[in-house]
Amino acid sequence: MADFEKKVIKLDVLVLGDMTVGKTALISRFIFDTFETNYYPTFGIDFLTKMIYRPDNVLRVQFWDSAGRKCFDSLLPSYIRDSRLVLVAYDVSRRPSYEVALDHVERVRQEHGDDVFIMLVGNKCDVCTAERQISTSEGQAKAKEIGVAFCETSAQSAIGVKAAFNQILTAGMNSLTNESMKEQEEKKAAEEQEKQDALCANLVLPDIPSGDALGNQYGCGCSVVWNCVASFVKSTVYGAQVQQRNDTVVQEA
Known part of the structure; x- marks a missing residue:
């Protein structure tokens, strides 16, 4: 050279x-x-x-x-x-x-x-x-x-x-x-975070009625309980979709 x-x-x-x-x-x-x-x-x-x-x-x-x-x-x-x-x-x-x-x-x-x-x-x-x-x-x-x-x-x-x-x-x-080497590691971590952010941006959460609407109809106790249920359902669906997309990325790689 x-x-x-x-x-x-x-x-x-x-x-x-x-x-x-x-x-x-x-x-x-x-x-x-x-x-x-x-x-x-x-x-x-x-x-x-x-x-x-x-x-x-x-x-x-x-x-x-x-x-x-x-x-x-x-x-x-x-x-x-x-x-x-x-x-x-x-x-x-x-x-x-x-x-x-x-x-x-x-x-x-x-x-x-x-x-x-x-x-x-x-x-x-x-x-x-x-x-x-x-x-x-x-x-x-x-x-x-x-x-x-x-x-x-x-x-x-x-x-x-x-x-x-x-x-x-x-x-x-x-x-x-x-x-x-440190810069390369930081760059790789940033790219992984961008992938995760892109996956999360495309998630589809179920359309669940709000607890406030049900509380107005059936009482405030029902509102509290339903908010807890809705939060659990959304987090479960969210986690499942993230895992499914991660599995897809791994298979493609």
Whole structure:
């Protein structure tokens, strides 16, 4: 199948984290497989796209690279609200960035609950042991405790970057598949309900005199009794006709 004939699937990935944890470097490593020693600080939200060509479809992945400075925090709620795939990065050699990352995870959880995929990423994992402030085991334990995925990466050394983003994209594809199955089930249920409504609309109920008319002639006691009888007769005939029509539909199928 030619690339232009394939279905294009769009996925959005929001990247959050403190200043200088390497958010832009992670995205650049995944998209371009390059690393720059100097990156200009992100102002507000930056936007990058990567096209991934697969045998059956094309993934158009849009990365929303957020600024880490506090002055841009007011921009984040709208992006968090629209995101179902979130990477939250911290620098393993700076504990304050780890605390900021956990705050971001909490903000995303407050907005989406469990209806979101979050990956906690410890970047710059290639630093020497003496410079580490957050161990791998501590990051793993915290991620398990708060119910998010975990990975350690190095944008500079290209360690774990592809694995992290591929796990996020796989989660996004699985989410789309589940939503598609749910939509199909809802559509099928709606079609069945339409059939039932059409059957009920064509039912012919017997012409039974009203209890009020009989009550005027024979007394109010007769009216009450007759209304009960009429209701029973109508429901019995109604049920029988519905069952007969359902049997006809099954036989035709």
